Amino acid sequence: MNLRLAYVALSTSDADSLSAFLSDDLGLTSSSFPHPDGSLRLFAIGECCLCVVEQGHGFLGSPDRTGLDHLALNVSESDLLSVATSLALPATPIQTVGGDWKEVRVDRSATCGTAVRFCCNLDLQRTISSWVERIDHIGIASADTANEEAFFHNHLGCRIESRQTDYETLVAVESFVSDRYGIVQQQRSPQQVGGLRVLFLNVGDCELEVLSELDSNPPRLIDRHDPGNTRQDRSAIGRFVERRGSGLHHVALKVPDINGLLKHLSRRKYRLIDPVGRPGSRRALIGFVHPAELGGVLIHFVERDDV
Numbered sequence: 259m260n261l262r263l264a265y266v267a268l269s270t271s272d273a274d275s276l277s278a279f280l281s282d283d284l285g286l287t288s289s290s291f292p293h294p295d296g297s298l299r300l301f302a303i304g305e306c307c308l309c310v311v312e313q314g315h316g317f318l319g320s321p322d323r324t325g326l327d328h329l330a331l332n333v334s335e336s337d338l339l340s341v342a343t344s345l346a347l348p349a350t351p352i353q354t355v356g357g358d359w360k361e362v363r364v365d366r367s368a369t370c371g372t373a374v375r376f377c378c379n380l381d382l383q384r385t386i387s388s389w390v391e392r393i394d395h396i397g398i399a400s401a402d403t404a405n406e407e408a409f410f411h412n413h414l415g416c417r418i419e420s421r422q423t424d425y426e427t428l429v430a431v432e433s434f435v436s437d438r439y440g441i442v443q444q445q446r447s448p449q450q451v452g453g454l455r456v457l458f459l460n461v462g463d464c465e466l467e468v469l470s471e472l473d474s475n476p477p478r479l480i481d482r483h484d485p486g487n488t489r490q491d492r493s494a495i496g497r498f499v500e501r502r503g504s505g506l507h508h509v510a511l512k513v514p515d516i517n518g519l520l521k522h523l524s525r526r527k528y529r530l531i532d533p534v535g536r537p538g539s540r541r542a543l544i545g546f547v548h549p550a551e552l553g554g555v556l557i558h559f560v561e562r563d564d565v
Contacts, residue, residue: 264330264380286302286308289301347364359377398505421458428451450472513561
């Protein structure tokens with residue numbers, strides 16, 4: 259079975275602001291889908307879409323939380339009835355979201371904490387935007403990337419795109435400066451202050467990015483006044499897993515010009531974690547928007563060349 263991402267559901271405390279960000283600021287086309295608890299707002303992007311849902315909505319798996327709620331993998335209608343059974347996954351019966359759109363929800367106990375659904379008959383016209391190309395990846399915070407590899411790769415058959423280790427070290431240098439003996443310098447052993455294990459898995463035209471702490475011993479430090487770095491990324495993942503357990507963490511959008519986009523958003527008074535693109539995984543430049551701007555949803559941008 260060749261699984262691809264159908265959509266990712268974003269639970270936000272301010273659906274109007276997040277929707278305006280995606281449509282007015284990023285140029286994505288929206289569709290409204292009726293639901294008994296209130297319409298769902300769908301933004302087509304690449305081969306899949308972002309689904310914006312107000313916090314507390316009955317469509318959500320965890321209606322009390324903001325952030326990424328669940329992801330849905332696209333299957334044919336004929337496969338929808340049998341997919342969970344054939345994969346030996348505990349799941350709900352088929353549920354109709356609306357019209358021909360149908361879903362099966364998988365119990366999180368079987369998916370390493372990542373809320374997964376299978377869906378069919380969700381077809382939207384593709385968006386053409388000058389700012390955004392497609393979803394680059396969906397970030398998953400993990401206690402151990404081996405768990406997600408066992409489920410998504412070994413069990414579901416998602417292909418491994420790449421593996422990576424990110425780490426940040428501090429190097430202290432002592433200098434002894436004498437008017438008679440000159441300068442003597444001594445470099446101390448490097449000290450690791452941040453590190454992540456990273457696993458990328460293909461799901462259609464984007465990836466799942468699974469991140470876990472390389473070492474949980476160094477203090478977790480986040481300076482909310484400074485641009486991001488590997489130390490802060492590692493701290494954010496570690497804190498998320500500690501507080502919520504493993505699960506969906508962020509969505510990353512692939513863009514052709516990250517610095518142009520970040521400047522565009524800065525002019526529109528968005529609070530940015532990164533005012534300019536910084537080095538990230540897969541030879542990319544990345545930049546985050548502060549989640550408080552988007553009702554608790556963490557979105558970042560990625561500029562990179564496909565290899």
